[in-house]
Amino acid sequence: MYGLIGKMRAARGQRDAVMDVLRETTGALPGCLSYVIAIDPVDADAIWVTEVWTDQASHKASLQLPEVQAAIAKARPFIAGFEFQVETRPVGGFGLPTAEPG
Amino acid sequence: MYGLIGKMRAARGQRDAVMDVLRETTGALPGCLSYVIAIDPVDADAIWVTEVWTDQASHKASLQLPEVQAAIAKARPFIAGFEFQVETRPVGGFGLPTAEPG
Incomplete structure (x- = not known):
């Protein structure tokens, strides 16, 4: 699996506008767990x-999907920047559809 | 919902030992999404x-469960420290059993 943990900063007072775009977009994208x-x-x-994908390729491919491209364009004016981002390799736990619990 | 994002550091070479304890323990704890x-x-x-709970009280209560107490005791010798921890308020997205997708 491939994971991302990121902190984004909305332009002052625009957090809810960014959240709305994110929530509209994050449906069942291929490979998104x-x-x-x-x-x-x-x-x-x-x-x-915080994101978990089946693999890095699925995440990369998602960025090219028309609905994701549209969401990026829509949210961009409301985003001040990205303060933190780390890649991870999720290996298990609870609540992931394909994760082995132990 | 209540979320936690944390980075823990295992003692040198003991990462897999900590992971094993975590994976053994993270079953269906009450309130854990x-x-x-x-x-x-x-x-x-x-x-x-990265954790998502129905509320902060569920997370707090989980720390008192016998199996979680046992896991903490088992993992402690292999943990060097906690480098980063942030509390969040998850509001939605994809893949959470109770989250509204948008």
Whole structure:
């Protein structure tokens, strides 16, 4: 599996606009196992996104999907920047459709 | 919902021992919606854990469960420390059993 953990910063006061775009877009994209969008209780313009994909290729391919391209274009004006991003290799746990629990 | 994103550092060479304990423990704990354990491709002793719970009380209660207490005791000798932890408020996305997709 391939994972991403990222913190994005919305332009001042535009967090909900970004969240709305993210929520409209994150349906059943091919290879996407989990895509969780979260606010930060102590940082009003921050958005945390944690993603799990079957593999890196699926994530890369998703960025070319018309609906994802459209979402990126729609959200871009409301995004101030990306503060943090790390790639991970999820190996298991609970709640992933294909993960082995132990 | 209540979320946690954390990076833990295993004692040198003990990452797999910690992962084994985590994977044995993360079954269907009450209120746990997602618990993803991941390695870091560029940091050999690091473990990323991303959690989603129905609420903070469920997470807090889980720490008192006998199986979780036993896991903490078992893993502790193999853990060097916690480098990063942030609380989040997941609001949606894809792949969570109770999340509204948009």
